[in-house]
Amino acid sequence: MKRALFLLLAAAVSTSAVAATDPRTLPTKLEPAWQAKARAVFKQAIEIPSVHHRGEVPKVAKLLADQFRAAGIPDADIHFMPYEALPGDQTEALIVRWRSPHATKKPILILGHMDVVEAKRSDWKYDPFQFREEGGYFYGRGTSDMKNGDVATTMAAVKLMSEGFKPDRDIIFFYSGDEETKGEGATLGSTKWRNLTDAEFGLNADGGCPSYDEQFRALGCGISMAEKTFQTYFLTTHNPGGHSSRPRPDNAIYDLADALEKVRTYRFQPMQNEVTRAYFAERAKQEGNSPLGKEIRAWLANPNDGAAADAIEANPLEVGLTRTRCVATMLSGGHADNALPESATATVNCRIFPGVQPVAVQAELQKLVGPKVEVKPDPNFIGVPTPASPLRPDVVKAVTDAVRTVIDPRMDVYAEMSTGASDGSFFRAQGIPVYDMDGSWGISPLDERAHGLDERIPVRAFYDDVVYWEMIYKSLAG
C-alpha cells in the first residue's frame, strides 16, 4: 500500500515556495549507460503481471536476483522464499545479503514488495502490463507502487558493487510478494525468517517521499516513521423483528442509525508522539501565520489544548494525524423488504493512534454506543499496535543530503506518521524500526495513481531514485 503524497495548501507554503522550472524537464544525475541498464530491468519488471493468484511474483524475484548475481553476490546469499499468501496464492519473497568485508555495525534492511494491485486492460488507456515511455513518463502497473523502488534499490547496489564500493555493514534486501493483499511475507520476514533479516533498522522503498505541486513548488519529503494501527469493528443490533406491516417501537435499523449518529459526532482524545510533534513542528514553519499554523503552534505549546487539536483534525490536510479515527464504511441489515429487521450491522474502520490497544478502542466504542449495540473486532484481522520508530539523526541526514543533492536543493525533510499500513508495520511490531523514504518523486496530485488508472512515474524521477539510493548506501553504510 503506497501512502498518498503529502499535499500542502499552495497559499500556505512559505519556505521553498518560489515557482520554478518543471522538474520533469531537468536532467538526471544518473549516467546514460546506467540509465539504459536500469530502464531495461524496469521494463522487464513492469511486464511481469505480478498480481495476486497469478503465480508471477517468482519471475520478478528471479529478475532482481539475476542482477545481484551478475554483480557478484554469491548464490549462498540469495534466498528465494516461497510461501502461501491469500488462500491459494503461491508467491515468493526474495532475500539478498550484500556482505561487508569488515562489518562494524548491525545490518541495514532494505524493504520492498514485488506484487502489484490488479489492473484491467479495459479500464486503462493502454495495456497496464506493457511498459511504455511517453511525454516524460514511464507508464504501467507498478511504475510508482513499487517496482520503481525494487529496481532503484537493486540497481544502486549493483552500480556501487561495480565501482568497487564495500559497505561497512551488511545490507539486506527483502522483497515480499503479497504486500498489497495479506502481508504474510512481511509477517514471516519479521519472525520466522528473522535469522536472514535481522537488522538495526529498515529503510522502506514503498512510497516516494519528495513531491512537487502543480506549480512545481517543492513540497518537501516526509519520512514515515510511525503508523496507525488498522482495526475494523462490526457494530451489530438485534431485534425480534416481525412483520413490517406492524412496526415495533424498537427496530434494529433505527437502533443502528442512532449508534452511527454517535460515531459520526464522536472524537477520540487528541494525542501526540515524538514523530507527530516533529511533523507538526515542520508544518508550523511551512504554514507560518495561517490559521492552521497558529492552531498547530497552540497545540504544540499545550498538548491539552483540545480545541486546537480539533481545528487541526478538521483540516483536510491533517485528517487522521491528531488522534484515533473511526469511520463507518459498510452497512447491511434486514433479510426481506417486508419484514422488520432481526439484525443490522455497520462496519466501522478504525485507524488507531500508535501505542493504543485495539481492545481499548473497542471498549470506548462500546461505551459510546451503549449496551443495545454489540461491538466486535473483525476476527480476520486483529491489529497489533506498532511503536513509533525513533527519530534517527543519521537517517534524516542521509535522506536530506540525498534529496537535496539528487532532486532539489529546496526540499525539506520531516518526520511523518502514516495513517495507512505497509510491510514496515510488521517489522516495527517485531522491534526493527522502519523508515519509509524512497527517493522517487512526483507531481501531486497529478501523479498519485497508485492502485488507480494509468499509473506512471516521471522518467527523471525513476533515474534519480537510483542515484538517491547510492547516496543512502554510502551515507549509512560507508
Next chain:
Amino acid sequence: MRHLLPAAAIVAFATTPALAAVPKLSPAEHDATHAMFEHVIDIPTVIGRHNVPQMAQYVADQFRAAGFPAADIHVMPYHTGSATQGEDDTAALIVRWRAEGTPKAKPIMLMGHMDVVEAKRDDWSVDPFKMIEKDGYYYGRGSIDMKDGIVGITQAMIDLKKAGFKPKRDIVVLFTGDEETNGIGAKNGATEWLDLLGHPEYGLNADGGGGGFNPDGTPAGFTLQTAEKTYADYTFTVHNRGGHSSKPRKDNAIYSLAHALDKLEAYRFQPMMNETTRAYFEGRQKTEKGPLGDAMRRWLANPGDGEAADIIEASDSEVGLTRTRCVATRLFGGHANNALPQLASARINCRIFPGVDPNAVKAELEKIVSDPEVQVTREDDNVASLASPLRPDVTAAYTHAVQALHPGMPVFPEMSTGASDARPFRVAGIPVYGASGGWIVVPTDERAHGRDERLPVQSLDDGVVHWEIMLQELAGK
C-alpha cells in the same frame, strides 16, 4: 402475507349458541395432516432457491392420491423476478373440484401461497426449515405464514371427498409461488389463468383473517378480512465521492442515511378512517374499558382528534390500523472495509391506507427527509388497493365455522395491514375475503416473517375442520 390479530373484542356478526361437541379430526386425519405439514415446512420455498415447484408437485400428488382427476390438477410453472426482490423459477397449483351436474353458481376460489420469507439459521434458535413439535407448538418458517393454510385447505378437500361430499358449485384452488415477493402468480391468476379458474364469483383467502387467544386463555376474537392496505417499497439512496478510510471526509453516505432514518423513525402520517375500520373500532370500543377504549371512543366521535388516533396507533394490538405506516427494513452500503462508502441505501416498506396514492407517499417521504443528498425512489408500481363489500353468506359461513370450533368466539371485520394475493383480484372485480381458521396466542405467537415462527399444534387440526365447515356451508347447499 399473513394476517395479524387484534386483541379482545366482542362484535359478532351473529351469535351461534354453543352446540354439541366441538368437531375434531379423526386420529388418521390428524396423522395425515401432521405428515403433510412436516413435509411442506421442510421444503425451503424461499425466493431464489427454486423449491416451490417441488412443493407444488407434492401438494398436487396429495390431491391426485385422494382421487381428484389429474385433468383438473395443474402445476403451473412460471418465472418471478424484480430488481429488488430477486428471481425464481416458481410454480402455482390450480385444482378444480367440479360440481356434479349443472353448477348452481360460479366457482368459489380458495387461495394461499406456497412461498415463505427468508429465514436465517443463525437468527433462529432452531433450524427454520426442519419442522419440530415442541411444547404444544410446531416450529418452522411458514408455520403461520402460511403453509398451515395450504395444508388446511388441501386436507379439508381430501377429507370431504373421502366422506362423499359433492359440491353443488365448483371449488377451485389457487396456490401461488411468489406472494411474499413479486406477486406474479396472483397477477397471472387474475388475468391469463382466469379461464382455468372458471371466473370465480369470489375468493376465500387462507392468507388473511384468522383468530387469537390471549395468554390467559380468553378469546381475543376472529376477524374476516375485507380490506387491506396498499403495499409499496421505497428506497433512500445517498451517493458520496468516497475515498480512503484513513482520511474520513466530513460528509459520509452512511451518516447521511442514518440521519434520514432517524427522521423517519420519529415521523407519523396523518390518521385516517374508512368503513371497515370504523366498524372495527365501533366493535372494539364496546369491550375496551381503559384508556385505549377511551381513545377509540374519542376518535370515533371526532375523526379530527389526532391525539386519540396516536394513542390507538401506539397500542400493540392496533398498530397500523389508524394510518399509513412506513418502516426501514433493509440496509446496504459501502464496498470495502477500508474505503469510505460511495453509496448507502435503505429499503423503506410502507403500508398505505386504502385509497391513498403511493406516489403521494413518495412525496411525503421526500418531505420527511428534506435532504437533497438523500434520493427517494419507488421500487414497484403498485396502485391503491380497494375494499371488498361484505357478503352475508360468507360472513355467516365464516362465523358458523369459527363458533363451531370456538363457541362464543367474537368475529368482526378487519382491514389488514398486510398486502396479499387478493389485490389483483379485487382490482379485477372479484371480491376476496381473508377467511383463515387458524389461531394463535397473541401477541406471543405473532412471528410471521420473524424468528422462531410457530403454530399451536391444535390450530393446524382446527384449520382443517374450519375449511370443511366453510365448504359445506358455501358449496354444499
